Amino acid sequence: MSPDAPEIDETDRRLLRLLAEDSARPASALGRELGLSQPATWRRIRRLREAGVIAGRRLRLDAAALGFGVTVFLGVKLSSRQRVALEEFERAVGAIREVQRVEHVLGLYDYRLRVVARDLADFERVLRRRIMTLPGVGDVEANVLLSEERRAGPL
Incomplete structure (x- = not known):
């Protein structure tokens, strides 16, 4: 891990997996699944964004x-x-x-x-x-x- 990389724990990893599946899920729903409050979930998301781990949200369109x-x-x-x-x-x-x-x-x-x-x-x-x-x-x-x-x- 590089010296600038944030510490990512198992809860962060689970949060990232959930966001990768559906980045539009509300923090309250994510928190329930992770056993966290909505504010705690938002703090984790904000920390991961600020660290550059979460680089954005994308809409995936069906080209066909x-x-x-x-x-x-x-x-x-x-x-x-x-x-x-x-x-x-x-x-x-x-x-x-x-x-x-x-x-x-x-x-x-x-x-x-x-x-x-x-x-x-x-x-x-x-x-x-x-x-x-x-x-x-x-x-x-x-x-x-x-x-x-x-x-x-x-x-």
């Missing part, structure tokens, strides 16, 4: 229910690995609304992107007109998501 039937993971290798090219690429790819996630990775590719589209024709349009025209883009490899068996959960 919103009309985005295709998810593609793209490996992107930049043709130029200069720092300016990296920053330029990151800024440009961040402006593409279909790109849901951008990860700078070590390996065969420089970036891994999660892209959603209405269908394969829509994905091809996004790839050709938006992604392949970005500064520094070299090789690209696409992997279409067939199914997602496990969603992100607690650490």
Whole structure:
């Protein structure tokens, strides 16, 4: 554990698991499950937020229910690995609304992107007109998501 890391006890761990399942649960309900009062639960949540352990709350949308039937993971290798090219690429790819996630990775590719589209024709349009025209883009490899068996959960 790093010197700046907060002390996390078993109650904190249980609280984090409950929040990871449903971050909108009221502190009173969380407290009942943990055997704590609402104020004690809020103090723990506030301490964990202030320490950076809880980085925010996210709303998870169902892409398919919103009309985005295709998810593609793209490996992107930049043709130029200069720092300016990296920053330029990151800024440009961040402006593409279909790109849901951008990860700078070590390996065969420089970036891994999660892209959603209405269908394969829509994905091809996004790839050709938006992604392949970005500064520094070299090789690209696409992997279409067939199914997602496990969603992100607690650490």
